[in-house]
Amino acid sequence: MTWTTLEDSLCLLGESPFWHPEESTLYWIDIPGRAVLRKRIDGIGTDSAAPVERWPMPTEPGCIAPARSGGLVMALRDGIYRARTWGGPLVQLAAADYDTRTMRFNDGKCDARGRFWAGTLNEAKDRPNATLYCLDARVSDQGSAPTFTRMANEATTANGLAFSPDRRTMYWADTPAHAVRAWNWSADSNTLTQPRVFTAFDAKPAGWTPDAPTSYDGRPDGATIDAAGNYWVAMYEGAQILCFAPSGERIAALPVPAQCPTMPCFGGEDLRTLFVTTVSEKRPEAERARLPASGHVMAMRVDTPGLPVAFFED
Numbered sequence: 001m002t003w004t005t006l007e008d009s010l011c012l013l014g015e016s017p018f019w020h021p022e023e024s025t026l027y028w029i030d031i032p033g034r035a036v037l038r039k040r041i042d043g044i045g046t047d048s049a050a051p052v053e054r055w056p057m058p059t060e061p062g063c064i065a066p067a068r069s070g071g072l073v074m075a076l077r078d079g080i081y082r083a084r085t086w087g088g089p090l091v092q093l094a095a096a097d098y099d100t101r102t103m104r105f106n107d108g109k110c111d112a113r114g115r116f117w118a119g120t121l122n123e124a125k126d127r128p129n130a131t132l133y134c135l136d137a138r139v140s141d142q143g144s145a146p147t148f149t150r151m152a153n154e155a156t157t158a159n160g161l162a163f164s165p166d167r168r169t170m171y172w173a174d175t176p177a178h179a180v181r182a183w184n185w186s187a188d189s190n191t192l193t194q195p196r197v198f199t200a201f202d203a204k205p206a207g208w209t210p211d212a213p214t215s216y217d218g219r220p221d222g223a224t225i226d227a228a229g230n231y232w233v234a235m236y237e238g239a240q241i242l243c244f245a246p247s248g249e250r251i252a253a254l255p256v257p258a259q260c261p262t263m264p265c266f267g268g269e270d271l272r273t274l275f276v277t278t279v280s281e282k283r284p285e286a287e288r289a290r291l292p293a294s295g296h297v298m299a300m301r302v303d304t305p306g307l308p309v310a311f312f313e314d
Helices: 285-290
Strands: 014-020 025-030 035-040 053-056 061-066 072-076 079-083 090-095 103-110 116-122 130-136 147-155 158-163 169-174 179-186 191-200 219-225 231-236 240-244 250-255 261-267 273-278 298-301
Touching (some): 035 061, 072 103, 090 130, 147 169, 179 219
Antiparallel strands (some): 014 025, 179 191, 231 261, 240 250
């Protein structure tokens, strides 16, 4: 299995990829580049004619998801927004309740019930005050207003959000802590219980550099789940994607030709193409020369399919 680099997909910090099945299109974002991107892909290796479309954002996007009624829902620095069409006006659904000078939204996605989850990031990384929020904008028979609820906390950089296929487990990573946590999750009542460490990694060795002989797995960034319930997580600075069984057993490691992969997702007609976003910003010149695909989106065919993207319901 080998990686293919998508043409014209270079970003400073690519994130939040998802496959839109109705459009045969991959969406993702460039956080510091303040843009949402998309590219129609008819087949890996045959997509060179399809241009990458870039939609500038007013602030840093942290994550995006498709909406069932069309368009996107997205977390920007100061809140959750809705866009009904590509390039259309942004309407705020929920305002951030934190100091936007020092914090912003980061990783997130929708659950199977159509609720949008997004976690925050403490840019100073000096304390674990990041929070995971859930926006429920589904219209009830009584016409109730959207609810915006704090679901979890005590993290520094929210990442690795994923939901098991049986809708009983939620995963959430704290990147600087080198740990992925799990909760028992009830999709119907949207409650979290029994928090625990799903898997943890050794901290970065003192003085470590990408060229150092000291081994380092990296730290957990964005994640996705396959149809078998396995958890696939991008290991920032570890140049790999790791796959864990629901038991927490490490069952696979896929080397990535970029030191800093950020988030995988499954796509393609059969959901057996694994895409991953990566980073080019602030990486050493020698590293970028050694790994010239850094910052691009990459794709690889895999044996186990993923799950379809969950749409936002409003």
